[in-house]
Amino acid sequence: MAFHHAQHAQSLNQSLSEVNGAINVSFEFFPPSTPEMEQLLWSSVRRLEPLKPKFVSVTYGANSGVRDRTHSVIERIQQETQLVAAPHLTLVDASDEELVDLAKQYWQSGIRDIVALRGDLPAGQPKPTRFAADLVRLLRSVADFDISVAAYPEGHPDARNAQADLINLKRKIDAGANRAITQFFFDVESYLRFRDRCVTAGIDVEIIPGILPVTNFTQLKRFAAMTNVALPQWLHQQFSGLEDDPATRQLVGANVAIDMVKVLSREGVKDFHFYTLNRAELTYAICHTLGVRPKVAV
Template sequence: MPTPNFSIEFFPPKTVEGAEKLRATRQKLSELHPKYFSVTFGAGGSTQNGTLNTVLEIMAAGEDAAPHLSCVGGTRESIRAILNEYKGHGIKRLVALRGDLPSGYGASGEFRYASELVEFIRAETGDCFHIEVAAYPEVHPQARSPQDDLQNFARKVRAGANAAITQYFYNADAYFQFVEQTRKLGLDVPIVAGIMPITNYTQLMRFSDMCGAEIPRWVRLKLASFGDDSASIKAFGLDVVTQLCERLLAGGAPGLHFYSMNQAQATTALWQRLV
C-alpha cells in the first residue's frame, strides 16, 4: 500500500499579528514535512490577496502550497485573471470549490457549481493545475438528497478533478461508504480524509452546525461533561481523532488533510502519534 500523504490547511491572516503568528505556526508544521499546505479563499474572493500572499510566502520557504479558489460571486473574467496570476507565480495545485456567498451579495455570479469551475479551469489552462475538490461523506448540508450529492461529486470528477478532500467527520463508516459508492460509479480519484482536531468544544459545535458535520452523541456528551477543563477536552479529543485517523489509514485512506485552524500544537500531536 502506498505511503499516505499528509497535508495541512491554513486560512489567510487578516492582521499583521495574525501573519506573524501563522508564520511561526507554519515553520513548526514544516518540520513535519507535509506534502503541501493549502490556504482558504474567502467567499466572493474576499481574501484573494491574503490567500495569494500566504501561498507565495509558503512557496518562498521551499514548501508546496495550494490556494483554494471558490467561484461563487465570481465571473469568468475574474476567475480567468486569478488563474493567469497563479500560473505566472508557478502555482501548480488548486483546491476548487463553489464556496458560499458572503452576506450582502445578491447574485451568485456566472458559476453555480464547483463542477462548472473545474470545467472552466481545464478549458482555460489544460493540465497546468492539479485540482482538488471537496467531498461530503455525511452529505452536503444543502444537497437535496444523498444521491444528488453523490452525483454532484461525480460531475466534479468528470469535469477534470484529480483528487478530493472531504469535509471533516468523526464517523469512519461514513467515509468508507462514500468511497465505496464513488467506486461503483467508476470514479477512481484519491479521496483524502479531512481531519479536524478537537481542542475547543464550543467552537467545534459551531463549526459542525454550519457545515453539517455530525459529532457522535457519545463524543458530544463527553466533551460537554468537561465544562471549561480545556486540558481534558484536548486530551480526550486527541485520543478520539487519533483512533479515527488510525482506522482511516488502516482502511486504505490515501491521505489525511488536517484543518489546522492556524495552530500547530494539535496537528503536531496527532501527526506524531500516526507516524
C-alpha cells in the same frame, strides 16, 4: 491476567505499526486578519513544514480583502518555505474572466495546485448558476493544474439528497479534478460508506478524509451545525465537563483524531488532510504519533 495484558500490548503494538510511516498528510490554513493571528499562522507553518506534507492549502473568502490576504499568504509560502502551496479558489463574487486572469497569474507565479470550490453564497444571493465543476473545467482550459475538490460524506447542506450530491461530485471529477478532500467528520463509518458509494458511482480518484483536531467543542458544534456534520453521542461524552479545562480538551482532541486515523489507515486510507485552524500543536502531535516525522539527517 498477565496473558490478557500481553494480548492488549500486542494489539496496541500492531495497531501503531500498521500506520507508522505509511501515510501522507496535507494541511489547511486560513489567511489571518490580525497581527496576532498572523504570528500564529507563520509559527504554525514553520512548525509543520518539516513534516513534508504533500501540499498546504490556504482558504479563500468571497470578499476582495480576504482574497488579497490569501494571495499574500500563498506568495510568502512559495518564497520562504519548501512547501507546495495550493490556494483555494471559489466562483462566488468573481466572473469567468477574472477567474481566468487569476488562474493565469497563479500558473505564471509557479502555482500548480488549486483547491476548486463553488464557495459559500452571501446572504440574499439567488441560487447559483455556476458550480465547482464549471470552475474545474475553466482551470483545465487555462493550464494543467493539479485540482482538488470538496466531497461531503454526510451530504452538502444545499444538496437535495445524498444521491444528488454524489452525482455532483462525479461531475467535478469528470470535469478534470484529480482528487476529492472531504468535509470534516467524526462518524468513520459514514466516510467508509461514502467511499464505497463513490466507487459504485464510477468515481475513481482518491477520496481524502478531512480531519479536524478538536480543541474547542463549543466552536465545533457551531461549525457542525453550519455544515451538516453529525456529532456522535460518544464525542459529546468525551468533551463533557471540559468547558473550562483547555489542557484536557487538547489531550482528548488528539486522542479522538489519532483513533480515527488509525481506523481509517487500517481500512486502506493513506492520505489525510488536516484542518489546522492555524494551530500546529495538535496536528503535529497527531502526525508524530502516526509516524509522520521530520527526516533526521544521518
